[in-house]
Amino acid sequence: MKKLINRVDGMLSESLAGFAAAHADIVAVDPEGRFVRRASPVRGKVTLVSGGGSGHEPLHAGFVGRGMLDAACPGQVFTSPTPDQMLAAAEAVDGGAGVLFIVKNYEGDVMNFDMAREMLSGPVATVVTNDDVAVEASSFSTGRRGVAGTLVVEKIVGAAAEEGRDLAALQTLGERVNARTRSMGVALTSCTVPAAGRPTFDIGEGEMEMGVGIHGEPGRRRVSLMSADAIAAEMVDAVVGDLADQASGDALLLINGFGGTPLMELYLMYHAVRRRLTGSGVTIARSLVGSYVTSLDMAGCSVTLSMLDDEAKALWDAPVHTAALRWGV
DSSP states (O other), X not given: OXXXXXXXXXXXXXXXXXXXXXXXXXXXXXXXXXXXXXXXXXXXXXXXXXXXXXXXXXXXXXXXXXXXBSEEEEEEETSOOOHHHHHHHHHHHOOSSOEEEEEESOHHHXXXXXXXXXXXXXXXXXXXXXXXXXXXXXXXXXXXXXXXXXXXXXXXXXHHHHHTOOHHHHHHHHHHHHHTEEEEEEXXXXXXXXXXXXXXXXXXXTXXXXXXXXXXOOOSEXXXXXXXXXXXXXXXXXXXXXXXXXXXXXXXXXXXXXXXXXXXXHHXXXXXXXHHHTTTTEEEEEEEEEOSSOOTTBOEXXXXXEEOOHHHHHHHHSOEEESSOEEOO
């Protein structure tokens, strides 16, 4: 294992310290390292809190700031944060209008956020993301996994929260965006968790994992390496097929890298996916290409389609100022 690291048990705290220092105008880290919050918490709006295991950066801490999250709780690598972290984060940034938890559908995350919800006084609601069409369940989840579509929910709901919408309206909006969003990924290599010191799974030089999860969980099947066009075709057909009657009209297309894929290849995949969508009834109205929901150093990518009505388009376009997303400001 070759990584830029001092010691495994200090990796997260040192990374958070560097993140906070680099983006001190946007975020601050809790002195105990339990959460990342806006540098200047906002009063009078619904507070958005998310989180999950580290290793998926810039998700979630990179999306803390104006127009997105108020706080994010980083667990150890691929390990859920604790209920105490979530409770502390929510209390630290509570704006007095209620708290909305945005949670990826993994058993540890869902369970711990539920416990934090029970401990938190005042209005609180939850949106669970489950956009992955690859498998119905895995060793990490009951039901579909929450993956790159989580970014879309956080951005659109975050913009609506910035407008001053109430808790019930934001929960309904988040559930609607999640229901109109689908993703699927492919891995060309494994990732290496620092504490393990070896690849999470073994994969041959000429193989790939179709439908991989963001922790390296198995996908639909292990297959021989295919061309980018063939990979795009399989993922697009799965995503569009799962959207079924919803797959018509304007959409956001997100090509998301897993951490070890050059941007050149991600734009090539964007081109392949866009061509595959020609004639499908889906019109690409908004686009995002880059590594936003990663899996440490895994090579591969995911395709996310989120169907957009006029409201969702306006909220996607609304100003955002975070470490990882910034426009309109």
